[in-house]
Amino acid sequence: LDESDEKLMLRFQAGDVRAFEVLVRRHRTPVFSFLLRLTGDRGRAEDLCQETFLKVVKGSGGWVERARFTAWVYAMARNLAVDESRRMAFRRAEPLDAVLPGGRAEAATEDPAPDRAADSALLRPKLEAALAALPEEQREVFLLREHAGLRFAEIAEVTRAPENTVKSRMRYALEGLRHTLAAAGVGPGAAGAPPWSAAR
Amino acid sequence: MSHQTFREELLDLAYGELGKRAARRVEAHLEGCAECRAELARIRETRAAMAALPLEPAPEAGEAILLAAAREAARGRERPAPLLPRWLWASSATAVAVAAVVAVSYRILSLRPGPLGREDSQALLGSGPSESALQPETEARPQAGAPAEQEGAKADAPAEQEGARAGAPAEQEGAGARAPAPAAAEKRRRPPAEQRPGRAPAREPRRLAREESPPEPARPAAPAPPPRARAPVPPTAAQEPSGEGEIPSAAPYARSSGASGYATAPPQRAEAKGLSADLERSGEARSSAALRDAAPGVREEAASATENAAGDAVARHAQLHAAGRLRAATASFPGCPGESWRRVESDPRGRVVKYTRRGRAEGVPFEVELFYGSDGMLRAARYREGEGPANLVQLPEPGSAAGAAGAVPRAVLDPPRAEEAALDAPARCRL
Numbered sequence: 331l332d333e334s335d336e337k338l339m340l341r342f343q344a345g346d347v348r349a350f351e352v353l354v355r356r357h358r359t360p361v362f363s364f365l366l367r368l369t370g371d372r373g374r375a376e377d378l379c380q381e382t383f384l385k386v387v388k389g390s391g392g393w394v395e396r397a398r399f400t401a402w403v404y405a406m407a408r409n410l411a412v413d414e415s416r417r418m419a420f421r422r423a424e425p426l427d428a429v430l431p432g433g434r435a436e437a438a439t440e441d442p443a444p445d446r447a448a449d450s451a452l453l454r455p456k457l458e459a460a461l462a463a464l465p466e467e468q469r470e471v472f473l474l475r476e477h478a479g480l481r482f483a484e485i486a487e488v489t490r491a492p493e494n495t496v497k498s499r500m501r502y503a504l505e506g507l508r509h510t511l512a513a514a515g516v517g518p519g520a521a522g523a524p525p526w527s528a529a530r
Numbered sequence: 531m532s533h534q535t536f537r538e539e540l541l542d543l544a545y546g547e548l549g550k551r552a553a554r555r556v557e558a559h560l561e562g563c564a565e566c567r568a569e570l571a572r573i574r575e576t577r578a579a580m581a582a583l584p585l586e587p588a589p590e591a592g593e594a595i596l597l598a599a600a601r602e603a604a605r606g607r608e609r610p611a612p613l614l615p616r617w618l619w620a621s622s623a624t625a626v627a628v629a630a631v632v633a634v635s636y637r638i639l640s641l642r643p644g645p646l647g648r649e650d651s652q653a654l655l656g657s658g659p660s661e662s663a664l665q666p667e668t669e670a671r672p673q674a675g676a677p678a679e680q681e682g683a684k685a686d687a688p689a690e691q692e693g694a695r696a697g698a699p700a701e702q703e704g705a706g707a708r709a710p711a712p713a714a715a716e717k718r719r720r721p722p723a724e725q726r727p728g729r730a731p732a733r734e735p736r737r738l739a740r741e742e743s744p745p746e747p748a749r750p751a752a753p754a755p756p757p758r759a760r761a762p763v764p765p766t767a768a769q770e771p772s773g774e775g776e777i778p779s780a781a782p783y784a785r786s787s788g789a790s791g792y793a794t795a796p797p798q799r800a801e802a803k804g805l806s807a808d809l810e811r812s813g814e815a816r817s818s819a820a821l822r823d824a825a826p827g828v829r830e831e832a833a834s835a836t837e838n839a840a841g842d843a844v845a846r847h848a849q850l851h852a853a854g855r856l857r858a859a860t861a862s863f864p865g866c867p868g869e870s871w872r873r874v875e876s877d878p879r880g881r882v883v884k885y886t887r888r889g890r891a892e893g894v895p896f897e898v899e900l901f902y903g904s905d906g907m908l909r910a911a912r913y914r915e916g917e918g919p920a921n922l923v924q925l926p927e928p929g930s931a932a933g934a935a936g937a938v939p940r941a942v943l944d945p946p947r948a949e950e951a952a953l954d955a956p957a958r959c960r961l
Contacts, residue, residue, distance in 0.1 A: 342600065350600040354593060362588035380592045387599045417862075417871075457583040476580065481547055497541055508576045516579055 335399035343390050350390070354383060357400070361407050364477045367461055368411050368470060378414065382407040401484040404474055408488055453516060460510035468503035471496055533559075537566055544573040843901035843909035844922070847884045850877055856884075863957035874953045881906060885951035891915070891939065891961050898938070902948035913938040 333352070341349035361382055366375035385406045393402075461469060467489075474485045482500070486493040536559040542548045543556050560567050850856045860873040866889070873886040885900045894915050901910040914920040921937035941961040945951050 342604070345604040347597065347600045347604050350604075351597055354596050354600075358588040358593065358596075359585050363585040366586050376589055376592065379588055380595065383592075383596045384599055387596065387603045390600075390603060417860075453582055454584070457580060461580070461583070472580075475545065476577070477585070482542070482545070497538075500541060504573055504576045507580060508572060511576070511579055 336395050339390065339393055339399050340395070343393060350387070353386070353399070357403060358383065360477055361403060364404065364473050365407055365411055367458075367473055367477070368408070368466070369415070370462060374411075374414065378407060378410045381410050385410075397487070398480075398484065400478055401480055401488060404478045404480060405488040408470065408474070456511065456514040456516050460507050460514065460516075463510050464503055464506050468499045468506060471499040472503040472507070475500060533563065533566070536560075536563070537569060540566060540570045540573060544570060544577070843883070843903045844912075846904060847875070847901050850883055851875075859953045861953055863959070866957045866959035868959040868961045869957045872953065872957070874951060882948040882951040885945075885948075887942070887958065889958075889961075891942075896942065898942040900943070900945075900951065902951065906948040908943060908946045908948075911938050911943055913942060 333349075335353060335356070338349040338353050342353070358379065362375055362379040365378045365382075366372060369375050369378070382403060386403060389406075461472070464472065470489060471485055474480045474488060475482070480488065482493055482496050485491075486496045489496065491499075536556050539548060539552065539556050543553055548556060556566075560570065847856070855878050856875045857878075858873055858875045860871065862871045863869055868889045868891070869887050870890070871888040873884075874882055875884040875886075876882050881904075882902055884902070886897065887900070888895065888897045890896065896913065896915045898914075899912040900908055901912075903909040908925055910922065910924050912920050912922045923937050925943070939961070944958060945955070
């Protein structure tokens with residue numbers, strides 16, 4: 331199972347369906363999570379997730395290892411979601427640009443967690459809400475970085491935005507999340523894990 | 531380097547995207563810069579907090595479909611017959627085996643929701659023993675969608691001559707009858723024995739349960755739409771519609787490739803989910819959603835009960851939807867205010883069950899969903915302007931606006947008959 335995505339893709343290209351199965355098992359849930367949190371709609375996320383992997387199947391024949399498999403897959407997932415969103419005549423209004431509260435940021439690191447939300451069942455909705463409250467551009471970057479594990483340069487390609495813009499969005503996203511979580515009583519360390527363990 | 535430059539690199543540092551030397555430089559700066567330390571700590575803390583958010587597991591149902599598509603694609607790659615050495619064909623037994631391997635059925639197309647998924651996915655999912663190809667005809671019937679498929683299939687695979695299937699249902703072997711996809715035609719040209727030698731066992735009990743449901747009795751096809759070309763799709767294009775009741779997807783209008791989002795939506799439940807989003811948006815899909823998630827048996831019952839639901843077109847749609855038996859296709863009409871977008875959902879026999887239209891009426895966006903009974907008459911309509919509430923009206927008098935009573939503008943109660951609600955019907959630009 332440690333075989334790289336790219337090797338698996340080449341094996342699938344050569345007709346090994348089991349390689350594709352490994353890829354699906356490895357990436358379907360992260361891609362679905364990404365789409366679900368990007369669109370906020372489970373049904374659409376399921377559709378888009380399936381479409382994404384069917385595109386993998388369809389594109390596998392001509393696939394060449396120009397970029398990481400994950401970058402390719404998330405680019406397809408993201409573009410499908412964006413295209414579909416554009417097609418929706420009655421799509422929801424996007425949230426306005428992130429409100430970036432300033433000033434209060436400094437205190438947080440020194441403060442102990444004001445309200446340690448030990449119960450993850452209670453914590454989770456707050457995290458979901460904080461994520462959902464981000465403007466789409468920031469949420470997208472955050473998810474691609476945290477969920478998909480794409481590098482900023484890859485995210486820039488996926489979202490067709492300059493890398494600096496991507497990083498700005500990421501900073502805004504992190505700021506926005508922090509403030510939303512703080513407002514919801516989720517302070518630093520509320521997740522119960524040391525900060526450095528969070529990288530995924 | 532300035533403080534600002536270091537500060538901008540904190541994000542890269544936090545995400546491990548700095549090279550070793552650069553990282554060391556930033557870390558050295560951190561030692562003397564409380565502001566940057568605080569910033570880095572904030573980044574890490576936020577990440578730590580958000581890391582508690584687990585991944586959402588993808589629904590299991592989709593996996594088998596993907597693997598089936600992958601199998602089909604893998605077979606397709608081996609297909610080009612001219613590459614096969616001639617000597618292989620010298621031995622008839624070998625030829626049979628090779629034929630079975632390279633037989634690229636377009637069954638993958640049957641992954642779309644509907645009877646293909648039900649009937650043919652046994653093969654797709656590699657579940658079944660190879661069916662006797664010579665079983666008597668049980669269910670084969672001319673398919674409304676068949677003509678449309680001919681073109682599409684030709685575009686991809688000249689070897690596929692679909693006409694045989696569409697034109698000669700009585701010829702279909704048992705397996706072919708269960709699979710109105712091009713595989714039927716393919717099989718006919720090949721020795722029947724030892725089809726698909728490498729099929730794996732069943733993977734998904736739920737699908738099997740559906741597949742094992744008794745075939746429907748033969749019945750005349752719905753009025754078939756005229757043949758038309760479809761976008762060429764490689765054999766792996768599992769999302770392309772296929773088989774019975776298929777809605778022709780190419781409208782004489784600009785149909786954005788994207789507009790096929792639902793049309794090309796992944797098969798089976800995926801399609802139903804997509805549709806359900808619309809239903810749920812109106813807040814009236816509770817029963818549908820419940821059905822959708824019901825056990826396979828329930829879903830089958832829902833499907834079979836469909837024919838009894840003539841009086842309630844909305845229920846009919848919900849039932850078909852829940853059973854994953856609807857096929858949807860969309861078209862968009864740029865520059866057509868009265869109908870900028872359309873989606874047509876049809877039952878397995880190609881009869882339009884629901885027709886959704888979006889446009890603008892005097893500048894106000896509206897959406898109307900028209901539900902047709904099994905008699906093909908307009909029976910219910912749901913109408914909404916902008917983000918306003920949706921009004922659902924039943925139309926006791928088929929096709930008439932009686933009962934609409936102002937809740938729905940009469941002008942949008944069009945067409946009164948399902949057959950005029952085809953995807954390629956002229957856009958209704960005026961109200």
